[in-house]
Amino acid sequence: MHMADALLSPAVGGAMWAVTAGLTAYSAKKLKEIPDDSRVPLMGVLGAFVFAAQMINFSIPATGSSGHLGGGMILAILLGPHAAFLTLASVLVVQALFFADGGLLALGCNIFNMAFFPCFIAYPFIYRKIAGRYATAKTISVAATVSAVIGLQLGAFSVVLETMASGISALPFNAFVLLMQPIHLAIGLVEGVVTAAVVLFVWQARPEVLAMAEENAPMRGFSMKKVLAGLAAAALVTGGALSWFASTYPDGLEWSMAKTSGSEELPAPEGGIHAALAGIQEKTAFLPDYGFRASEPEKSAGTEAETPKPETPAAWPNPDAGTSVSGLVGGAMTLVLAAAIGMFLRRTSAARR
Amino acid sequence: MEALAGASGDALGSSPVHRLDPRAKCVVTVLFVVAVTSFGRYDVSRLMPFVLYPVAIATLSGVSAGSVAARTLAAAPFILLVGLFNPFFDRQVIVRIGGLAVTGGWMSFLSIAVRSFLAVSAAVLLVLTTRFDLLCAGLRKMCLPRVFVTQLEFLHRYIGLLAGEAQRMVRAHDLRSNGNRPKLALVVYAPMIGLLLLRALDRATRVHRAMKARLFDGEIRVLRPLAFSRSDFLFILAWGGYFLVCRFADVPGLLSGLAGVR
Amino acid sequence: MSHHYLEVRDLRYAYPDGTEALKGVSFRLEHGEAVGLVGANGAGKSTMMLALTGLIFASGGTIDVGGTLLSKKTVGEVRRRIGFVFQDSEDQLFMPTVFDDVAFGPLNQGLSEPEVRERVTDALTRVGAERLADRPTYRLSGGEKRAVAIATVLAMLPDVLIMDEPGSGLDPYGRRLLIGLLRDFRHTRLIATHDLDMVLDVCPRTIVLHEGRIAADGDTRTVFSDAALLERCRLEQPSGMRK
Ligand SMILES: Nc1ncnc2c1ncn2[C@@H]1O[C@H](COP(=O)(O)OP(=O)(O)OP(=O)(O)O)[C@@H](O)[C@H]1O
Ligand SMILES: [Mg+2]
Numbered sequence: 033m034h035m036a037d038a039l040l041s042p043a044v045g046g047a048m049w050a051v052t053a054g055l056t057a058y059s060a061k062k063l064k065e066i067p068d069d070s071r072v073p074l075m076g077v078l079g080a081f082v083f084a085a086q087m088i089n090f091s092i093p094a095t096g097s098s099g100h101l102g103g104g105m106i107l108a109i110l111l112g113p114h115a116a117f118l119t120l121a122s123v124l125v126v127q128a129l130f131f132a133d134g135g136l137l138a139l140g141c142n143i144f145n146m147a148f149f150p151c152f153i154a155y156p157f158i159y160r161k162i163a164g165r166y167a168t169a170k171t172i173s174v175a176a177t178v179s180a181v182i183g184l185q186l187g188a189f190s191v192v193l194e195t196m197a198s199g200i201s202a203l204p205f206n207a208f209v210l211l212m213q214p215i216h217l218a219i220g221l222v223e224g225v226v227t228a229a230v231v232l233f234v235w236q237a238r239p240e241v242l243a244m245a246e247e248n249a250p251m252r253g254f255s256m257k258k259v260l261a262g263l264a265a266a267a268l269v270t271g272g273a274l275s276w277f278a279s280t281y282p283d284g285l286e287w288s289m290a291k292t293s294g295s296e297e298l299p300a301p302e303g304g305i306h307a308a309l310a311g312i313q314e315k316t317a318f319l320p321d322y323g324f325r326a327s328e329p330e331k332s333a334g335t336e337a338e339t340p341k342p343e344t345p346a347a348w349p350n351p352d353a354g355t356s357v358s359g360l361v362g363g364a365m366t367l368v369l370a371a372a373i374g375m376f377l378r379r380t381s382a383a384r385r
Numbered sequence: 386m387e388a389l390a391g392a393s394g395d396a397l398g399s400s401p402v403h404r405l406d407p408r409a410k411c412v413v414t415v416l417f418v419v420a421v422t423s424f425g426r427y428d429v430s431r432l433m434p435f436v437l438y439p440v441a442i443a444t445l446s447g448v449s450a451g452s453v454a455a456r457t458l459a460a461a462p463f464i465l466l467v468g469l470f471n472p473f474f475d476r477q478v479i480v481r482i483g484g485l486a487v488t489g490g491w492m493s494f495l496s497i498a499v500r501s502f503l504a505v506s507a508a509v510l511l512v513l514t515t516r517f518d519l520l521c522a523g524l525r526k527m528c529l530p531r532v533f534v535t536q537l538e539f540l541h542r543y544i545g546l547l548a549g550e551a552q553r554m555v556r557a558h559d560l561r562s563n564g565n566r567p568k569l570a571l572v573v574y575a576p577m578i579g580l581l582l583l584r585a586l587d588r589a590t591r592v593h594r595a596m597k598a599r600l601f602d603g604e605i606r607v608l609r610p611l612a613f614s615r616s617d618f619l620f621i622l623a624w625g626g627y628f629l630v631c632r633f634a635d636v637p638g639l640l641s642g643l644a645g646v647r
Numbered sequence: 648m649s650h651h652y653l654e655v656r657d658l659r660y661a662y663p664d665g666t667e668a669l670k671g672v673s674f675r676l677e678h679g680e681a682v683g684l685v686g687a688n689g690a691g692k693s694t695m696m697l698a699l700t701g702l703i704f705a706s707g708g709t710i711d712v713g714g715t716l717l718s719k720k721t722v723g724e725v726r727r728r729i730g731f732v733f734q735d736s737e738d739q740l741f742m743p744t745v746f747d748d749v750a751f752g753p754l755n756q757g758l759s760e761p762e763v764r765e766r767v768t769d770a771l772t773r774v775g776a777e778r779l780a781d782r783p784t785y786r787l788s789g790g791e792k793r794a795v796a797i798a799t800v801l802a803m804l805p806d807v808l809i810m811d812e813p814g815s816g817l818d819p820y821g822r823r824l825l826i827g828l829l830r831d832f833r834h835t836r837l838i839a840t841h842d843l844d845m846v847l848d849v850c851p852r853t854i855v856l857h858e859g860r861i862a863a864d865g866d867t868r869t870v871f872s873d874a875a876l877l878e879r880c881r882l883e884q885p886s887g888m889r890k
Binding site: 036037038039040041042045046056057060061063064067069070072073074075076077078079080081083084085087088089090091101106118119121122123125126128129130131132133135136137199200201202203204207225226229230233234237238241361364365366367369370371373374375377378 | 414415418419421422423426430433434436437440441443444445456457459468470471474475489490493496497498500501504505507508509511512529530531532533535536537538539540541542543544546547548550551552554555569570571573574575576577578579580581582583585586588589590592593596597601602603605636637640641
């Protein structure tokens with residue numbers, strides 16, 4: 033469920049970068065408080081383990097398809113939330129850089145979706161609550177499964193929110209949710225079962241490993257209140273960035289404004305799922321497509337630029353076919369020009385060699 | 386693992402691009418990605434001037450366009466999956482080319498494809514032209530938490546090794562199953578992963594010992610002086626300026642205007 | 648100059664699971680001496696080397712390195728004096744580049760930048776790997792890895808070198824190079840290996856470890872000509888002596 037740069041707006045991407053940077057700094061600070069120099073190689077090698085494990089596929093019973101481990105919960109269980117968060121983040125950075133999974137702008141979102149939820153929500157509030165005090169094969173299995181499922185559900189929902197807030201995809205909110213959550217329920221169950229099996233394996237082979245991990249991951253400072261406060265702060269940062277972005281660079285969000293102002297509604301094919309979805313949306317919508325007009329003004333009251341401006345002549349979408357065609361031609365010309373410059377550079381640098 | 390083997394940050398070239406300070410390349414890459422992703426959802430032609438950046442960097446650094454493209458395409462599936470919904474949900478016709486009516490959905494799909502190609506290629510070029518250790522040195526200087534940069538370095542160091550172990554385990558399993566490659570059943574898979582994990586834990590213990598034997602005290606020290614020179618500054622200034630112009634001025638529009646297309 | 652000795656008395660160690668790996672080991676290495684440490688799989692060689700550098704704490708006995716008694720307090724001092732080359736170079740080379748790795752020890756010793764650079768250059772030159780300095784560590788051949796691993800230790804200017812299976816994974820040519828190198832060192836050396844021919848070439852003296860105890864300690868040729876001893880300790884006479 034890697035988010036991709038191409039589906040993100042810089043406002044959402046940047047805001048999630050900020051949130052993730054904050055979490056990284058916080059985790060780094062927490063680790064400093066409990067110095068343990070064996071953690072350095074441990075985190076590195078376990079990060080590499082997650083990578084390696086992701087290369088091995090197994091068959092998902094009764095489906096004919098295959099899956100692989102995500103590894104978030106395993107890391108949280110073995111390393112504790114802070115070290116696991118940094119380790120997962122590093123895995124995602126390397127994936128973004130070397131495997132083009134996600135992208136640089138999307139990195140903040142990806143780290144948040146795939147590392148924050150397992151480490152800071154699922155682990156402390158679910159895994160530890162169930163398996164914390166009396167670790168038995170049963171509690172460990174249940175805890176690992178439930179926390180993996182919930183971590184993935186939250187992550188998937190977060191993907192939907194980020195995509196919606198960015199407004200590059202035209203997928204309506206409800207359709208996207210209906211698409212993502214069930215898929216990730218399935219993925220989460222598989223992940224949960226595998227996590228449970230692997231953790232049990234380690235627990236039986238080396239009980240001390242898990243015991244030590246728990247010792248090194250004090251749960252002090254983990255309260256629901258704090259986490260909720262943190263999430264609220266994240267939402268504020270994102271909302272603030274969005275509204276700033278909306279007021280400064282209108283065209284990034286304009287299309288959604290245009291949509292909300294009704295000029296560009298879904299073509300609403302007769303009946304069928306589209307109509308049904310649109311119906312649901314009208315009742316439940318709270319995301320950009322439908323809700324920004326309502327929420328925007330109060331969020332950044334005081335500045336006057338953020339109210340959806342009436343279409344300015346240069347703005348997209350501009351349904352004037354004439355200019356659009358010339359735009360396309362210009363684009364093609366630019367492309368050719370870029371290629372020509374590239375060719376020229378190649379000549380000159382080859383000549384220099 | 387080929388991706389890692391091919392571009393594992395030991396970008397050993399010595400082109401002018403390779404020699405730039407990693408910080409300069411990071412800054413320009415970020416500027417580029419932000420500029421590209423900041424366009425409206427239907428913009429396609431306005432993105433075209435940005436093609437110059439990957440083209441120029443690839444050419445100047447001598448990195449083969451093929452390897453950039455291959456890596457970039459690896460990112461395609463998810464993007465295409467989500468992007469492909471656009472044509473279904475957004476059917477407003479926004480351009481007519483001759484008799485062909487192009488809907489907003491198709492335009493935005495095209496836009497997603499183009500921006501994906503651009504954004505990913507920039508990141509790919511960054512790692513193909515920057516040694517990983519220097520990149521990390523740059524990140525350290527740019528005030529990333531040290532634990533995190535160290536973590537990146539260790540991770541990068543041991544990925545290949547553990548991937549190799551994983552591969553050997555799978556191969557051993559395949560050999561025992563008479564050559565036909567069955568998918569691993571969960572009952573085989575879980576202990577296999579468990580074993581891989583135990584080996585990883587042992588590896589971590591041994592590495593930790595090797596570190597302590599050389600007086601490791603919790604702090605990783607490196608000598609990797611980076612010098613931010615005038616050419617780095619110019620690199621940022623030039624590309625930053627170019628991105629700015631292309632973001633706020635309609636370059637393709639101007640061009641087509643010059644060419645007399647109306 | 649005769650202070651680079653290493654004296655071990657009645658060393659004992661049991662792993663947490665109860666395995667007694669060392670059951671009372673005593674010996675003394677004199678300054679500049681090269682000693683081979685041989686023994687079958689599981690004899691306790693690696694365990695002993697870990698104990699010598701304080702990486703595991705022995706449950707009994709003393710370790711004296713040039714007048715410093717190993718304890719929790721002196722462990723840093725002892726590690727400064729004993730350079731440990733690990734069996735698997737992948738464990739020893741954990742930094743991104745060869746330079747970083749060789750510089751790791753000297754930097755931890757608190758040396759200044761020019762001093763560190765000099766140490767790195769010297770150490771790499773010593774093992775013939777100076778051209779590898781900028782290479783990433785995981786991109787080296789087995790022989791190169793071994794050479795660099797030795798350089799990482801040399802750069803700390805240890806008095807005593809202990810090596811666990813330095814020849815494993817090397818091709819015959821790499822092995823010859825290694826033997827040449829080990830012979831040239833002037834350090835006090837303890838070399839654990841299954842390659843008895845190498846011991847014959849490098850070490851005038853040999854210690855045979857068997858099930859956590861010393862089964863023999865003496866002149867290499869004498870030890871290796873005791874067929875009954877070798878048989879009992881699951882060792883084989885080196886081909887170099889059968890001629
Ligand atoms: N981590 C461990 N936990 C429990 N027992 C161990 C551990 N490591 C080693 N042992 C046991 O300690 C004994 C000595 O092992 P050691 O690794 O020192 O032998 P070695 O002489 O180095 O063998 P080799 O030639 O195979 O390297 C063996 O019986 C081994 O099974
Ligand atoms: Mg051994």
